[in-house]
Amino acid sequence: MTEESSSTKTRLLSRDLTGGIHPPVKSDLGYWLSIRAGALIFGAAIVLFVWSILHQSLSAWTSHGIHILTGTVWSPSTSNYGALPLILATLITTAVALLVAVPIGLGTSLTIIFFLPQRLKTPITSLVELLAAVPSVVYGLWGLFVLVPWMNTTIEPKLASITGGGFPFNGATNGFGLLLASIVLSVMILPTIVAISRDVIAAVPHEQIEGALSLGATKSQTLLKVVLPEARTGIFGAITLGAGRALGETIAVAMVIGSNPQIPKSLFSTGATLSSTIATEFGEASGAQLAALGALALILMVITASVNAGARTLTRRALRGHA
């Protein structure tokens, strides 16, 4: 304890010497300025970035007002720019993707930490991490040529027969649509959820686990009733971060969702998300449509930035709690 506090003290002292908030000695002025210049340039770029998207969407907000958020028809050819169908599709695909990816991801993290033999841990972890390395467009291609036929002939008819053709598995099936997009998204956010939840689960104090085991709890009981509750803040952080990824994912979704900006009637219907609409319509857009797409970008930015900020707070709190 004393050792730790004394090292913090040295660190603070040397921070003061080395370009901290105190003005530098003359010979260090160049260094002091240059690291701040780097940060300043990037800070300015971020301000420009936010401003550009605000500015781009300005005319859309002034001419359509709140209608952009609440309008139920998105149809550039008739100058109708209501983003509600897109917002709904974005939220639905993200929610379904989380429903699939969260249990699988948590189970995977628990297995890696508590069940795999030591020498398998690193290779299996790297394999799961490889999932994150595959580019989004390749997942889109895979969804398009491998999953679409499979969904069309096997999964969708099966799901429809389970609910007897009722909601949410109703309507015509063709492979494409919200359900396929959700499944592709769940694969893409899985490595994020595994990576973060693995860190926070591994940070659960050993005493707690051993305590539960010594009281006679079985391994599974310990995992479900001690480890998961103890790590819940961090797990929520992992889920939120996964949600952020899913909300903003663009190309893979654009390739498999069917690009049909209508209010989805079931998970089998085609749709379009905020980001996929920007990707598919930007190339041919001009004037009012470009402004409306700017408004979509703004909505997307606000949603994902707040979700990411939330995720950051949660994971930091979780990891600090055990540090």
Add this chain to the structure above:
Amino acid sequence: MTDVLMDLPPDPILERRRVIQETASKKIGRRQLNSRILSGVFGLTLVLSLIPLVSVLATLIKRGVGVISWGFLTHDPIQPTLINQNAVGGIGNAMVGSLVVDGIAALVAVPLAILIGLYLAETESRTANFMRAITEIMTGLPSILLGVFAYIYIVLTMKAYSGFAAIVAITFLMVPVITKAAETAIRGVPHTLREAGLALGARNSKVSRGVILPVAAPGLITGVLLSLARAVGETAPILLVIGISGRTDWNPFHQMSALPLDIYQDSASGYASQQQEAWGIALVLVVAVLVLSLGSRFVAARMRREQR
């Protein structure tokens, strides 16, 4: 004497203990069975999460390997026509495009990100904390937003689609990723090293360049390679700003092509030959990404060993 003892009723406490033990052992059996089943379920989730990876890689190899040849990698594409439906050209233009865009973006992003990393690791102020938060949030923002940004500032201003606009978007994408890695790596350098440098009379700039950065190098290189791996696969921002070009062109101020963009466009094509080409490019892209991410680990591990 002994008879009297035998006639006594069984000790109630012992009897109770026996009952408890019996029920407990029954219950333990059931609980252990439950535990086994649940462990099985946990194991199953691991298998489930590995299936997509196996499926993606298997399909890539099955459909992509046949397409790859030296000509495919270096020639320009041929547009299929009704007469010549099976035309498969090459992806030379996209290879050059990706190389130029990602290469120049890295050249700009790396020094900038290292400066920001030094700033975040060596100063403690509200501004630094705020910058750190913003940088981390930027990492998670959808990349297509950076495409919109580059479109507004570069494409609209220069009135032309160009590789340059894509470079701006990709640089913006790489900086936060490298910054995070740089900050972590720099914070990991023992403080005694910096103090030793300063005690010898070196300036801060000299200590950073000569002591801190070399020691932090493994982490830095990992960060750079990982951000490159991410940048090479980015489609969304490039799609908005690069235009498209079917010719090999090294000039970033012209329209260009890029590997992920070609996959996107080929996948929408009705021609079987184009779809095949998409798988070929996807294989090239995934191999490039894997080399970068595995390479980053290898380099980092090797440098750490040498430093010891």
